[in-house]
Amino acid sequence: MYPDIQVDSRDVTPLWKQIEESIRRLISSGALLPGAPVPSVRDLARELRINPATVARAYQRLMEARLLIARRGEGTYVSVSPPVMEKSERLRLVRETAQRYAIAAASAGSTEKEMLTEAAAAWRRLGSAERGEKK
């Protein structure tokens, strides 16, 4: 019914951040196309069984980043021309995510080499669209 927006309550990443990242991923991979509607806060909260305030917080951040736009009385949509992410913003996002990955790997007892190998392998498993490469 909805695009694949998922949260994992066992993940220590706050739920609003999981939603934000999930939608960012769906947009950058092309699963959510420019102009496509996203579920209302109410519907997504019910679907994922989470607090509507949590969804609203994620949507708010995505609107501030101009990835989503709200049309009054109509709903929320993916921006028709999502802004290219500023370099500083991109680095912040990648760094935060990498930090969490490094922590998970260290907690599980990985070596640095293993952690880096797995990150590179994950990158290679992505399709070209997900890597943001032009067809």
Add this chain to the structure above:
Amino acid sequence: MTFEEAPVRTDQLTIRYGRKTACSVISLQIEKGSVYALLGRNGAGKSSLMRCLLGQLKADHGSAFLFGRDSWKRRSALMHRVGFVPEQPDMPPEMTARQLASFCAPFYPSWDEVGFNERLRRSSIRPNARTRDLSRGQRGMLSLALALAHHPELLLLDDPTLGLDVVARKSVYDDLIGDMADRLTTVLITTHDIQGIETIADQVGILKNGELLIDRPIEEMKATFRLLRYPGSSHWAQASPTDSPNLFHTASSRRRLDSMEVVVDDFTEAKFERFRAQDGMEGAASETMSLEEILIAVTGEESEQAS
């Protein structure tokens, strides 16, 4: 900006039944729009706290306030702003859903008949069905429909999903979340369905023997509670005090065959790095915990308390 009183506040609230203390010096506050999950075993004091907030029970010491007003002294003026779902909905068995609504509606200027009927329809409750002929799940939904019909600003839910099957439980959560989205309702809920409430609540209180052991944002709890496993058979409570900067605060601990499992409530990655740098601790690992696991560790169910 107008100053708005918190929907719920208790100040050193103490409730006794004879010599037994049901709630002991409890001070907590629930902000507007927040969902507060009050957890603990049966008899921990959850229902007493709720009854006190509803003005049905007088505090022995301290006070309970709803929207800044004393819940015992201002009960009748406050109740139109509050919706309540009791643990055991005791409805007159001969009355129909319709008759119950007609009975309740005159007390509330904001009674929403359309919304109420819509909820009945979604739960497949015939307005003319006697409550004794309804299933347990339907009685729960009727109780919630009655509580929501006057658009309360504050909902007090005493284990609303107890004894309900998966489908009925889903309806309860759907209705609850829908109402929160529409009207920014504040919710205080006690429940045995920890997994169900984990993603909805933003604040958690844990009661044990009438004492509020935990009163923290859930995000913060999930960030700072961890299960540590390390080889060996001794807890660091026996370690020398000079090691203490590298140690954590313990919520519970248990001895496994050849390792220790210790739940800590002040975890940080930096501290864990120092912890692992100690002799013999290279193999230590940390695991995140579900709210249910945290509850068990804090209340000491199924686990020996650390000394």
